[in-house]
Amino acid sequence: MQNLAGILTETAARFPERTALKLDDTVVSYAALDAMSAKVAGLLAARGVVPGERVGLMMPNIPQMAFVYYGVLRYGAVVVPMNPLLKAREVAYHLQDSGARLVFAWEGVAGEVSAGAEEADGGVEVVPVDSSSFMGLLAGADSRPDLAEVDGEDIAVILYTSGTTGRPKGAALTHRNLRSNAIVSRSLLDTRETDVIFGGLPFFHVFGQTAALNSALLAGASISLLPRFDAGKALEIIERDGVTIFEGVPTMYVGMLRHPAVKDTKLSSLRGAITGGSAMPLEVLHEFEDVFGIQLLEGYGLSETSPIVSFNLPGEGRRAGSIGKAVDGMEVRMLDPDGADVPVGEIGELSVRGEGVMKGYWRNDDATAAAIPDGWFRTGDLARFDEEDNIYIVDRKKDMILRGGYNVYPREVEEVLYEHPAVSEVAVIGVPDPLHGEEIVAVVGLREEAVPADDAARETLIADIARFAKDRLAAYKYPRRIELTDALPKGPTGKILKREIKVSAPPRPLLDETPTA
Template sequence: MNLSDQLSLTAKNNLHKTAYVFNGEETDYQTLEGSVTKFASSLQKLGYKKGDHIALVVGNTPHFIIGMYGAMRLGLTVIPVNPIYTADEIAYIVNNGDVKGVITLDILMEKFEQMVQLIPNVEHYIVGETTPDYDVTQSSLSDKAFSFTKLVYGGSLELNRPTLDDDDTAVILYTSGTTGKPKGAMLTHKNLYSNAKDVAEYLEIDAHDRVIAALPMFHVFCLTVALNAPLVNGSTVLVVPKFSPETVFQMTKDYQATVFAGVPTMYNYLLQYPNEDEKDLSSIRLCISGGASMPVALLEKFEQRFNVRVSEGYGLSEASPVTCFNPLDRPRKAGSIGQNIVNVENKVVDQDGNELPPGEVGELAVRGPNVMKGYYKMPEETEASIKDGWLYTGDMARMDEEGYFYIVDRKKDLVLVGGYNVYPREVEEVLYSHEKISEVAVIGVPDPELGEAVIAFVVSTDDSVTEENLMTLSKEKLAKYKIPKEIRFLEELPKNTTGKILRRSLRDQLASQQ
């Protein structure tokens, strides 16, 4: 089974049930299934065949859903790309990914017109219309440009579907590239389908659920948890074009949403939203947090304010992405990413790959049907990441006696102070415990005496909070070598499009000031 075939089966059993809602318009499963097939047939007429690569450079719109499922139905490999990337960033992915065609939006065509020389091998631009008066024939790329809408409506429901093998590459997700050029994680049909199915089962997502998709769909967290998993079981996806607390509260009220998935920053924004009259999540049965570790203080404040359970999990692009979640049939453990989900194994290992006993910190390794088959055109990086069937995540973790895992920090974010290990999250949790601190990020910087020193960046909700206040708090709860050398106040912390705090930007900021 694969996602494309599963969509056909779900549609057959739920013809008139709403598959997704976008800008107030509801689309049922029968219509979605027809659009996917017709789009696939139009791609076929353009000369696309199984194994070709197509980039998906759109935001949270129906174009993403139809484009991805339509391309996969034809056996193409889909490469989702962040639409706000620069021309150089997009060009690298398109060229490295051997992309034949680009699915994008009219509002992004000017960018592609300006960068056409950077991506000479692209044969087609399939343009989704967001405004009624857009005309692809007016584009300077008109000889290569096609209307997304016309391809859907002009397609055929008679499609000779290719056979999709479990190990065929369905999607290539390019990682953020924090340590160099982005790497393309090759996810197979088996990877994506198994993880969507297992996540839906583990979190009990079914046809009664209405799931808010406010995370960007090009990111693997949203792709699996808020799109693929709901569609596998016939849920309704509530598509949010761009996250804002106001939109989430309104969508929840209008459609009685039952599941919300977000990164910790989103939960912080929802909690800090000033209009108390609109802050209602009473229909939500489950909030899912991932993408980064959620501070315990934030989790507890959110649950208390909204009377809803927040289940924290863990994943990474290379694992499609989910490997752990806090189970729903027992109280969740604050600060834990939970236990193994169905069909997936996690373990904590030392530098030699030996499994460590409960309580000891080591690198988290993962094994299961969700683990990628490798990095595209990067055999050496693949060999370094996957050893004996286990994916080495680069995250430092520990496991307790009951099999719950805890992320200590990214391996690369470890700070060495005078030979002692300092995990930024441990320091961040202490600073987050101050009731007037809303955001924290801790990094290590070179220090002539100790090798490295701890620097903390904080965002406060009250100007009366001082560095002295926070230093006093740190001295009360942290060993001397863990105490920040300096605490800096910012109006906000730098984040990527999914809301993850960018420590690298903070390091660059410090370096530029020296």
């Protein structure tokens, strides 16, 4: 069975009464999820959608999200998931670029979606998804329970990347891409039908789709949904629903560790936790394991790879700072700018080939050729192998700072700053500098108990953090400027968005130093 929606129909046949989705008091069985997705397929047929056409989907992690996701797939159309935080102009771009036929829009974003749908060329039909009338709409739709026949290489989902450079590009992921990666995810975590998965990773993002939604349905497990991440609510869900596997990004773990309720939350149901999306600071990883009493496993992936490329395996010796080894079905190389392998231990661009790698960028042959020039997808991440094929991310290729002729990798500086007792979160960026080309700035979010009471205390703390870094890093690496902030900008999964960080003035030396290196 090639259609990705087959993971739902197969499991619903095995465990019809088992809980598939739970949102507080709302419980959806596998049989009900299967039936609702068949109704969505019938609704698409009634609205004149043709298999292969694109269908937008803009809603948070609510049961209706899964109804529509699998309904579009089983009908043979293509899912275009969108972040509910997008504004009308961004919505219009996603709909127009994908050529979406219609869009399902959660009631909380109806205004932005309607405006964006009107702005798109030719207009796009909007199907509102609210708390009452949408279920009535499905009740009146014909059921189309059959799975559309598709080839494994047919596109299932178009995921728009974050647009770090230029406008977002649509990563075209096939039914085979997503199914194979869901199988890998299930195997890595040994997900079982008795598991309860934390469903706080957004399903409009590939990490949540694969590691939570698709993986859980393959196993027949339950997912406890959280539409918008809140650390206190996440802790409540763990205890209330007996969550066994927690999946999140580093900022989620930081949020729970800093929440006062963590001391009183019963965490004994947890047997596993994974992180990805951005680098997990070692200090946070060790703190989580001490407090939660379970191992936290870090993996690596991208939207273009469905997403899992590498993973630290449970029960195996973990190398500090490593994102593990390439998973089954994926190959990894470290390449120099000419496409040649670099020696073990040296830094190259992490490049990937395998079952999870996208078909290409939607309607963008030039971008596809640049990203996959020779069958190997260039990730834009700088990394190295050790002698046992463990992978270590050094930094984003585009994030690397060139200061006075020296390469500075922000992640290395961030790891040091996370060790400071006042630091809750941090991003290190480069800013133009007339002397050194680029200068290093650290933008720091503080732990609640460390927030200074006045300007004098603030300056003292800044100097202390700067000195802490200077004592632990080479002269060309430590940040010459520390900026304190209430919160760093984050994307839909909680990943820190460095491109949105603004610093107000040229950096100045914080400590006595010579003006060279």
